[in-house]
Amino acid sequence: MIQAVRTALGDKAVIDDAHDIEPWLHDWRGRYHGATPAILAPDSTAGVAQIITLAAAHGVPLVPQGGNTSMVGGATPPADGSALILSLRRLKRIRHVDPTANLAVAEAGVILADLHDAALAQGRRFPLTLGARGSATLGGLASTNAGGTQVLRFGTMRSLVAGIEAVLPDGQIHDGLAALKKDNRGYDLDHLLVGAEGTLGVITAVTVRLVPAIAARAVAWVGLSSPHDALRLLHALESTTDAIESFELLPAESLAAVLRHIPATRAPLAGAHRWHVLIEAVASDAGAEPPAQLLERLLAPALAAGLAADAVIAASEAQAEAFWRIRDSLSESERALGPAAQHDISVPVERMPDFMLDAAAACDARFPGTQASGFGHLGDGNVHFHVRAPAGMDAAEWYGDLAPVVTSYVHDLVTAAGGSISAEHGIGQMKLAELQRLAAPARMAALRAIKAGLDPHGLLNPGKLLALARGPATP
Amino acid sequence: MIQAVRTALGDKAVIDDAHDIEPWLHDWRGRYHGATPAILAPDSTAGVAQIITLAAAHGVPLVPQGGNTSMVGGATPPADGSALILSLRRLKRIRHVDPTANLAVAEAGVILADLHDAALAQGRRFPLTLGARGSATLGGLASTNAGGTQVLRFGTMRSLVAGIEAVLPDGQIHDGLAALKKDNRGYDLDHLLVGAEGTLGVITAVTVRLVPAIAARAVAWVGLSSPHDALRLLHALESTTDAIESFELLPAESLAAVLRHIPATRAPLAGAHRWHVLIEAVASDAGAEPPAQLLERLLAPALAAGLAADAVIAASEAQAEAFWRIRDSLSESERALGPAAQHDISVPVERMPDFMLDAAAACDARFPGTQASGFGHLGDGNVHFHVRAPAGMDAAEWYGDLAPVVTSYVHDLVTAAGGSISAEHGIGQMKLAELQRLAAPARMAALRAIKAGLDPHGLLNPGKLLALARGPATP
Known part of the structure; x- marks a missing residue:
């Protein structure tokens, strides 16, 4: 198989030096460890298709890998060395950014921060962002339906993906990049591939939606007495505006941990409150009501009604950054505990x-x-x-x-409580047994039937999401 | 099979009088004609599950049917009488409307207009609407990913469905009604069922998103010289506001046909223009910029730049209705031609x-x-x-x-042109051969694999969407 790839795609498409392979055998938190004889690194969709066709012919499992920032071991190969890594990192072209249509087409290996920059250069914004934006790739973000801090208004990757190009387990290329707003030609393959963690096909490029660049923003900090009041406040805001992009809740002890462990932080409000909310409102229309004025207009009745105990709107961009720094430091300060x-x-x-x-x-x-x-x-x-x-x-x-x-x-x-054990990180290896334990039997049966239908030999990302690598299922 | 359903669910669940069956054997335009020995009409999700379990045991195909308003013969049974109709019309409870969470749960047989009314009664709006709103059911609308005239801002049914309850081909109930905003537990079954035309499962209830009721709206009529200018105008509007809910384009000859054939209509603009656009802007926040003022502010530069030749904003609700009447009469006036x-x-x-x-x-x-x-x-x-x-x-x-x-x-x-032969009506029987002729082989292979995985015996809505009723596929 490795020789066949080398013959088909050249030496650059095969990494088999143990030293070069090593960093990609572990997840970034060092919890999962795998082995593989080689990383395959094509530089085009056609190359990915050739590799998957060869893998199907040779019966070799493949583990797709982008920036390797999975929180659940989703991109780490099996420990027995039975699979090859299929790296998408060389597919790194931003094919185009269309500020008029508010669309961009990025290959799977494009790093999120690079897409942010490319959109900004055209006066637009790709609104999804998260801590790993300097490493995470578009293919991985789509395959895991990533979330982040700006989901409230624009949704997860699922909402932002307008079309997908992928190689299916039989080696055929599905081209859904045209990004039709209305298309009722049967089952939605794009939505099936988003969040499938590379088990049904390998995403090679995505068309994503862009939104207008930010003309103005305002950040407020609100003290209140319960998560219930926080939710009521959110509903009050959302019932009259859709300018709210963030609404982050934290308890007093989290704020205290930040103030204690993170240098140069200070409490936004003078008094003590049991719970706190950071709110960001954004305007893209320079002629519309300024977000600070909007927040003032909407927070005043909430304060008067006792829904919020106290509130302050950042008076400068520096103060807005200081509010966000508290939120962004929560994980770091918690580690200190x-x-x-x-x-x-x-x-x-x-x-x-x-x-x-x-x-x-x-x-x-x-x-x-x-x-x-x-x-x-x-x-x-x-x-x-x-x-x-x-x-x-x-x-x-x-x-x-x-x-x-x-x-x-x-x-x-x-x-x-009717909830999900994986809100935004996916299943990968880490939550596979828990999914199996807790998911409704109807759901697990359907997931298995879909996997068996599309990838009957279980060659794509084996051991992730579903424990299934047994060849074709029989009904 | 019929006797088994009668035993399990009682006489009311079986309609086998030829006279009562007759109206449901044809599509509403009279283009497709089928036959069946009985209509099965359960009144609960559990009843649907019992019927599908019995159908699987007896090997009897089922044709799900809601309001029977398909444009493509999607709910008409095969002519050979080999299938039973599974009517969802008795599942007609609106289980609840939650104006705070902006969600409603409606059973498959709920009629669209009834959901509109229920939402309005709580100060909310279900924004999808179309001509058949007095007959079309929520189950059918979701199964066909219906569109309509308000898609621009809020999307098709796919965007408005927050969760689905369905009975899968093996008789198990998939309960996705909890409407989690973030849930990465594997393949998205809800999105797979939306637009699947009842071939992968039978939708029994949906959770749908509601939006705030309309506080104010404004309707403008614009004359311009080309579809290209119309699109530029739309982009100019959308780059600064998301209040635009409709943007409907028509050529001069369509307007002329309406003025000639529809009584009491008059041209909105004095001069002659090659193309016309109807624009509706909506505000849900009574304190925000009034939509008429917004349209005036945004149309002025378009007129100054020559993008639009002339424009008028309806001065009253009656005038707004008159503008919409022209748009809504297009099909009727075309028939006269x-x-x-x-x-x-x-x-x-x-x-x-x-x-x-x-x-x-x-x-x-x-x-x-x-x-x-x-x-x-x-x-x-x-x-x-x-x-x-x-x-x-x-x-x-x-x-x-x-x-x-x-x-x-x-x-x-x-x-x-990279487009779709079915934007909003689906495939059904009418476009099945054309889909087969024109879809990419990769796409058709994937659709077949999914169908074979989930419904290996081809019992759900046979002969629709895919020509496949041959038992389990072999890889």
Whole structure:
């Protein structure tokens, strides 16, 4: 197989030096470790198609890999060395940016930050962003339906992908880049590939939507007494404007941790509040109501009604950045508090306030000495729910023994609340067993039937998302 | 099978009187005619699951049917009487409307107009609407990914469906109604079922998004010289506001036909213009810039730049209605002009102006005496492209001989422009052969693999969308 690829695509398309392969055998957090005899690195869609055709002929499994920033081991090859890595990093052309149609076509290996720059250079914006924007690639972002901090208004990758080019498991190229706004010619292959984690096809390029560049923004910090009030406030805002792009909730203890551990941070409000919300409003129309004025107009009645206890609108861009720095430092400051079990979970938005309080209380009661709390994207029904180890507990003991039990317990609570054990990170290797344990049988049967229909020999990203690599399924 | 359903669900769930069955054997335009020994009419999701389980056990094909308003014969049973109709019309509960979360849960048999009313009663709006709103059901609208006149801002059903409950071909119930905003637990079954025309599962309920009720609207009529200018105008508007909900383009001859054949209509503008656009802008925030003022502010520079030749903003709700009446009368007035071949097609938005002119010229040249023109949803890249029969040609001769040739020719032009032969009506029976002829082989192979994986015995809506009813596919 390796020789066949070398013959078909040349030496540059095969990396088989162990030293060059090494960095790509592990996930970036160092939790998953794999092995492979070679990385295949084509530089075109046609090259990807040739490789997948050869893999089908030789019966060789392939693990697609972009920036290797998966949070769930989704791009790490199996440890037995049975699969080859298919790197998309050389497919790195931004084929075009069309500021009139508000569309861009980027190959799978294009890095998110580069797309941001290319859009900005044309007076447009690609609104999805996240911490790994300097490494994560468009192919990986689409394959995992990535989220991030600006989902509230523009949605996850699924909402921003207008078309997909992919190589299917039989080696044929699906070209959906034309980005038709209306197209009812049968099953939507693009939506099927988004979030499929490379198990149904390998995305080689995406057409993404752009939005107007930001003309003005305003950032507010609000103190309030409960997640319930926070959600009511969000609804009050959203019922009259769609300019709200971020609505991030955090408890007092998270703010305190930031103020204690992150240099040069200060509390935005003078008084003490049990909960805090950061709100960003954005205008793209320079002639429209300025976002600061909009927030003032909409927050005033909320304060008068007691929905919010106090609020301040950043008076300068520097102050706005300072507010955001608190939010962006939450993970770093939490690490300073010691080991924790972290969960990327979602429940229906309306249930999130109850869930945050009830699940934290249930965890605290069930695991004495631990401290549970959630923070994050309230408006998406998605928080990062962390359970911190009891003070003084050894990290090895926590991660080895207690944390997995805590995680199963949290996942049970999420499932009981009608939620998802993976809001934005996907399943990969990490959550495969939990998905199998908790998903409805109807859902698992359907996922398996789709996988068996499209990839009957289980050659694409084996061992991810679904435990299925047994050849064609029989009904 | 019929007896088994009667035993399981009672007499009310089986309609086998020929007189009662008769109206449901034909599509509403009278083009497709089928036969069946019985209509099965359960009144609950559990009942649908029982029927599909029995059908799988007995090997009996089922044709799901809602309001029977398909434009492509998608709900008409096969003529050989081999299938039973599965009517969803008794699943007609609106389970709840949540004006705070902006969500509603409606069963498959709920009629669109009833959902409109239920949303309005709570100060909200379900923004999708179309001519058949008094008959079309939510299950059918979701199964066909319906469009309509308000797609520009809020999208087709696909964008408005937040969750789906469906019975899969094995009789298991998929419950996706929780409407999680973020959920990355593998393949998106909801998106797979939207637009699948009942061939992969039977939708029994949907969670749909609501939007704020309309606080104010403004309707403008613009005269301009080309579809290209119309598209530039749309881009100019959309680059600074997202308040535009409709942007409907029509040629001078369409306006003339309305003025000639529809009583009590008058031209909105004094002068003659080659092309016309109807624009609607909507505000849901009573405190925001009034839409009439917004349109005035945005149209002024377009007029100054020569992009638009003339424009008028309706001065009253009555005048706004009069503008809309012209748009809504286009089909009726076209019928008065004689027989025509009608095509529901889309191309990428940027290509639509060229396509409208080039395709019309190509048709006129290829079929002497015919007259081709398009009108409709320019901003969606979707127009209704009509080719009128030569003056004096007999309708039977046109529909029997020439129209099918014209349609194939138009579909070839659409495909060459990277477009879709079904923008919003689906495939059903009518376009099945054309889809097979024109779709990329990779696409057809993937559609077949998905169908074979989920419905290996081809029991759900046989003969629609895909010509496949041969039992399990082999790889």
